[in-house]
Amino acid sequence: MDLNKRYTAQSWPDHPETATLEGKNKFVGFWLLLAAETVTFASLFATYLALKDRGPDGSEFTAAGLFELPLVFAMTMILLTSSLTSVYAMYHMKNHNFKAMQAWLGITVLLGLTFLGLEIYEFNHYVHLGFGYTTSAFSSAFFTLVGTHGAHVLFGLSWFIALMIRNSKRGLNMYNAPKFYLAALYWHFIDVVWVFIFTVVYLMGVIG
Amino acid sequence: MAHDTPEKIRSHAEHEYLKKKRSTEMRHQLTSFAIMIFLTLIAFTMVAAGFSAYLIVPIILLLAAVQVVLQLYHFMHLSNKGHGTVAFFMFSGMFVAFITVLALVTIVWW
Numbered sequence: 001m002d003l004n005k006r007y008t009a010q011s012w013p014d015h016p017e018t019a020t021l022e023g024k025n026k027f028v029g030f031w032l033l034l035a036a037e038t039v040t041f042a043s044l045f046a047t048y049l050a051l052k053d054r055g056p057d058g059s060e061f062t063a064a065g066l067f068e069l070p071l072v073f074a075m076t077m078i079l080l081t082s083s084l085t086s087v088y089a090m091y092h093m094k095n096h097n098f099k100a101m102q103a104w105l106g107i108t109v110l111l112g113l114t115f116l117g118l119e120i121y122e123f124n125h126y127v128h129l130g131f132g133y134t135t136s137a138f139s140s141a142f143f144t145l146v147g148t149h150g151a152h153v154l155f156g157l158s159w160f161i162a163l164m165i166r167n168s169k170r171g172l173n174m175y176n177a178p179k180f181y182l183a184a185l186y187w188h189f190i191d192v193v194w195v196f197i198f199t200v201v202y203l204m205g206v207i208g
Numbered sequence: 209m210a211h212d213t214p215e216k217i218r219s220h221a222e223h224e225y226l227k228k229k230r231s232t233e234m235r236h237q238l239t240s241f242a243i244m245i246f247l248t249l250i251a252f253t254m255v256a257a258g259f260s261a262y263l264i265v266p267i268i269l270l271l272a273a274v275q276v277v278l279q280l281y282h283f284m285h286l287s288n289k290g291h292g293t294v295a296f297f298m299f300s301g302m303f304v305a306f307i308t309v310l311a312l313v314t315i316v317w318w
Contacts, residue, residue, distance in 0.1 A: 007272040008215055009216050009223070010219045010220075010223050011218070013216075013253050014226060015290075016288065027294070028293060028294060031293075031297050031298060032294075032296030034297075034298065034300075035297040035298050035303070036299075036301065036302060037299070038301035038302055038304075038305050039301050039304045039305050039308065041305070042305030042308040042309055043312075045309055046308050046311070046312035046313060047312065049309065049312070049313050049316075050312050050313060050315075050316040069252060069255065071257060072250050076248055076252075077245070077248070080241075080244055082236070082249065083212050083241075083279070083283060084238075084241045084283075087234075087237050087241075087283055088234075089264065091230060091233075091234045091237075094230055094311065095230060097226065110221030137296050145252070162294070185284055186283045188279055188283045189284070191279060191283075192276050192280065194274050195275050195276055195279070196272055196276070197268060198251075199247075199251065199268050199271070199272040200269075200272075202252060203252070203264075203268050204265060204268070205254045206255055207255060207261045207264055207265065208261065
């Protein structure tokens with residue numbers, strides 16, 4: 001089958017992401033990656049929980065004193081909404097509506113960039129308070145966990161942007177449908193991790 | 209890959225049926241999203257209201273778990289057909305994740 005073959009909405013398969021052998025392999029391989037990423041983040045969460053509010057230095061900085069909920073709430077809502085907009089993008093992908101898919105992906109990218117901007121502002125604020133990466137065991141564990149998530153956001157955004165630009169003139173076909181689908185899966189996974197970060201790090205941190 | 213997907217052009221009726229099915233699915237996704245927003249609001253409100261930590265922590269962890277299940281099963285389609293193998297991967301990952309957190313936390317706390 002020619003991967004670059006043109007399709008219409010009527011000939012477009014119901015599940016284009018797994019319609020080819022390549023798509024099927026990517027799908028299985030990508031979920032295996034997500035399972036491995038779950039373990040990666042678990043080890044970072046476990047480290048954070050073990051070292052939360054621990055020194056030896058910098059004991060003036062505690063989770064309860066440092067974190068502020070309004071900013072975290074805004075970040076949570078933005079990332080959650082971006083998860084929905086990528087669902088819309090995949091809805092249009094399945095309907096073979098390339099322009100609508102690109103538009104929703106564009107909105108997803110804008111929301112993601114806003115999230116990343118707020119996170120950079122937050123980290124910058126902490127560093128100005130004197131809470132840097134090497135201040136305490138707590139600060140290292142915090143920045144490693146939340147920073148790794150932020151790096152995933154950055155990677156997800158670059159992935160979306162690269163796909164959108166690379167395929168802007170190509171339209172949807174069997175070659176790129178699995179790519180768009182997996183990028184959207186990755187984006188949902190980033191939101192899954194954030195659900196635990198806002199609960200375990202911020203909400204449980206503010207409680208003390 | 210020469211012949212793994214013979215091209216199939218759907219009849220008009222079949223096409224309309226699939227389109228309708230997808231838009232129904234999309235409405236369900238919107239419902240999931242509304243539930244997720246609602247759960248998030250409850251979690252933040254409980255913490256802002258300053259209830260006892262012993263009450264809040266189990267509840268917000270439960271809310272997070274429900275939200276993750278919604279993401280995995282609805283947004284990421286884990287419950288759909290053909291997701292058996294990948295669901296097995298994911299549950300294995302979660303199991304190892306749980307053991308990892310349990311081990312590190314108990315070593316440090318006890």
